[in-house]
Amino acid sequence: MTAKIISGTEMxxxxxxxxxxxxxxxKANTGRMPGLATVLVGGRKDSQSYVRMKKKACAxxxxxxxxxxxxxxxxxxxxxxxxxxxxxNPEVHGILVQLPIPAHLNEEEILAAVGxxxxxxxxxxxxxxxxxxKRREPLFVPCTPKGCxxxxxxxxxQIEGKRAVVLGRSNIVGLPVAMLLLHRNxxxxxxxxxxxxxxQVVREADILIVAVGRAEMVRGxxxxxxxxxxxxxxxxxDDPTTEKGYRWVGDVAFNEVKEIASAITPVPGGVGxxxxxxxxxxxxxxxxxxx
Amino acid sequence: MTAKIISGTEMxxxxxxxxxxxxxxxKANTGRMPGLATVLVGGRKDSQSYVRMKKKACAxxxxxxxxxxxxxxxxxxxxxxxxxxxxxNPEVHGILVQLPIPAHLNEEEILAAVGxxxxxxxxxxxxxxxxxxKRREPLFVPCTPKGCxxxxxxxxxQIEGKRAVVLGRSNIVGLPVAMLLLHRNxxxxxxxxxxxxxxQVVREADILIVAVGRAEMVRGxxxxxxxxxxxxxxxxxDDPTTEKGYRWVGDVAFNEVKEIASAITPVPGGVGxxxxxxxxxxxxxxxxxxx
Numbered sequence: 275m276t277a278k279i280i281s282g283t284e285m286x287x288x289x290x291x292x293x294x295x296x297x298x299x300x301k302a303n304t305g306r307m308p309g310l311a312t313v314l315v316g317g318r319k320d321s322q323s324y325v326r327m328k329k330k331a332c333a334x335x336x337x338x339x340x341x342x343x344x345x346x347x348x349x350x351x352x353x354x355x356x357x358x359x360x361x362x363n364p365e366v367h368g369i370l371v372q373l374p375i376p377a378h379l380n381e382e383e384i385l386a387a388v389g390x391x392x393x394x395x396x397x398x399x400x401x402x403x404x405x406x407x408k409r410r411e412p413l414f415v416p417c418t419p420k421g422c423x424x425x426x427x428x429x430x431x432q433i434e435g436k437r438a439v440v441l442g443r444s445n446i447v448g449l450p451v452a453m454l455l456l457h458r459n460x461x462x463x464x465x466x467x468x469x470x471x472x473x474q475v476v477r478e479a480d481i482l483i484v485a486v487g488r489a490e491m492v493r494g495x496x497x498x499x500x501x502x503x504x505x506x507x508x509x510x511x512d513d514p515t516t517e518k519g520y521r522w523v524g525d526v527a528f529n530e531v532k533e534i535a536s537a538i539t540p541v542p543g544g545v546g547x548x549x550x551x552x553x554x555x556x557x558x559x560x561x562x563x564x565x
Numbered sequence: 566m567t568a569k570i571i572s573g574t575e576m577x578x579x580x581x582x583x584x585x586x587x588x589x590x591x592k593a594n595t596g597r598m599p600g601l602a603t604v605l606v607g608g609r610k611d612s613q614s615y616v617r618m619k620k621k622a623c624a625x626x627x628x629x630x631x632x633x634x635x636x637x638x639x640x641x642x643x644x645x646x647x648x649x650x651x652x653x654n655p656e657v658h659g660i661l662v663q664l665p666i667p668a669h670l671n672e673e674e675i676l677a678a679v680g681x682x683x684x685x686x687x688x689x690x691x692x693x694x695x696x697x698x699k700r701r702e703p704l705f706v707p708c709t710p711k712g713c714x715x716x717x718x719x720x721x722x723q724i725e726g727k728r729a730v731v732l733g734r735s736n737i738v739g740l741p742v743a744m745l746l747l748h749r750n751x752x753x754x755x756x757x758x759x760x761x762x763x764x765q766v767v768r769e770a771d772i773l774i775v776a777v778g779r780a781e782m783v784r785g786x787x788x789x790x791x792x793x794x795x796x797x798x799x800x801x802x803d804d805p806t807t808e809k810g811y812r813w814v815g816d817v818a819f820n821e822v823k824e825i826a827s828a829i830t831p832v833p834g835g836v837g838x839x840x841x842x843x844x845x846x847x848x849x850x851x852x853x854x855x856x
Binding site: 382399400401402403404405406407408409410434435436437443444445449453456459461462463464465466468469470475 | 673690691692693694695696697698699700701725726727728734735736740744747750752753754755756757759760761766
């Protein structure tokens with residue numbers, strides 16, 4: 275049996291249409307236009323491309339976006355001053371610092387400088403603390419983890435009581451998505467590079483979320499028949515048969531696993547578009563809350 | 566084969582002796598005496614008893630303690646003012662708000678009001694956020710979770726690569742101890758009241774930490790032979806054969822599990838004394854840091 279393919283592209287289009295309608299109502303009722311500020315430091319091509327996609331997505335749903343394109347060698351003080359200005363700017367409802375930032379900058383201090391009520395990436399230490407704790411609500415949930423849960427919900431996957439395995443424990447995806455699954459009453463396992471008998475542990479999952487950044491690492495025989503698989507990875511692999519010489523693959527060997535799982539997200543067109551849709555959702559929520 | 570009994574009583578005595586020696590050196594070198602402020606709200610007998618034990622432990626290692634014994638109906642504003650005073654008091658290096666506090670008070674706001682550098686319980690949202698994230702160091706690690714890890718370390722239990730199962734997900738014990746195990750490279754599973762096939766999941770553990778508050782819930786056949794078991798529970802059960810009419814038991818059926826596990830903590834005399842020793846350790850660390 276072949277798995278249902280969970281199309282992030284289609285789901286995100288639906289969500290963007292929902293958001294666009296809400297933006298119009300907000301504008302009509304309050305005159306307020308939601309605004310996203312992006313902060314990009316240095317010349318990483320992938321980061322530039324992500325920021326470009328995010329600004330384009332803003333425009334499509336009727337939101338404003340403000341871009342700061344900063345030199346690689348910017349000082350901590352200058353960057354903090356720019357974030358402070360954005361905190362005080364009433365037209366900005368969300369501030370996104372594109373990660374990673376250059377190593378000479380103090381990432382934790384930068385992320386903690388973003389005003390809590392504009393922290394649409396949810397990376398402020400207080401938001402992460404609240405996300406980790408029971409009965410504490412963060413103002414914003416980080417976009418990729420939020421997108422993963424949204425995909426499960428919109429596919430009708432029950433989370434409560436299921437065994438959820440998260441492969442990877444990054445601050446940006448693995449840890450927060452694990453906390454979200456736990457708060458939704460999954461029995462949670464987190465595994466990683468030091469896990470022994472990894473395929474066996476992964477095979478316990480009713481719901482498997484993979485975010486390690488290793489091309490097609492999870493094979494067909496790692497997956498329990500009928501599991502739901504969310505693949506967060508996006509890896510470029512050489513492919514001379516394509517025009518560009520490479521193609522994108524996930525952390526999951528899609529063609530093998532789709533024969534075993536009951537549902538699976540593709541790469542590209544899975545989690546990626548959902549991350550951007552959740553960023554728009556968070557920015558809109560920020561704009562609604564401000565008054 | 567009978568398990569090794571991990572005596573928290575003995576281990577904590579060793580740690581208190583270490584701390585006492587360090588307190589004397591600190592006093593000799595700087596004239597500074599570490600000081601713990603306890604904040605107790607209302608008349609719960611168990612909380613009163615815990616606070617009394619903590620103050621007694623301070624005295625035994627040469628630390629000062631300052632007690633605030635506050636009425637049940639204190640207002641949020643008054644309590645915040647007291648904490649602010651303690652934040653500003655240079656003789657206080659650690660502030661402990663005994664939980665639970667009455668329901669009319671906003672616990673999160675109270676805990677967030679404790680100065681980060683005096684948050685010896687480690688419950689400030691920023692400390693919890695840092696505890697949850699990779700490569701972020703909280704100023705203080707919560708005492709009971711820290712005591713659990715210390716017991717594993719001082720028993721020579723390897724954590725890296727092992728399967729650790731935490732039963733319970735409270736903000737005070739389950740969640741933070743889970744994060745500590747993960748950062749020590751265990752493969753981590755968190756289970757709870759909604760977990761299906763609970764005995765089977767618990768049986769996966771090489772290291773099992775139980776913190777649910779249900780007397781003798783974990784039975785012998787829930788435990789993998791050779792596992793290491795840390796029992797955080799302290800439950801009073803009726804026992805007419807005792808003078809007081811009750812006795813203390815853990816969340817683990819000790820007599821059954823000690824025949825299966827390779828090592829186990831008793832109740833009482835296990836995690837409890839370690840929690841207090843870690844509180845002293847955190848207060849001393851706070852005093853050393855202040856200058």
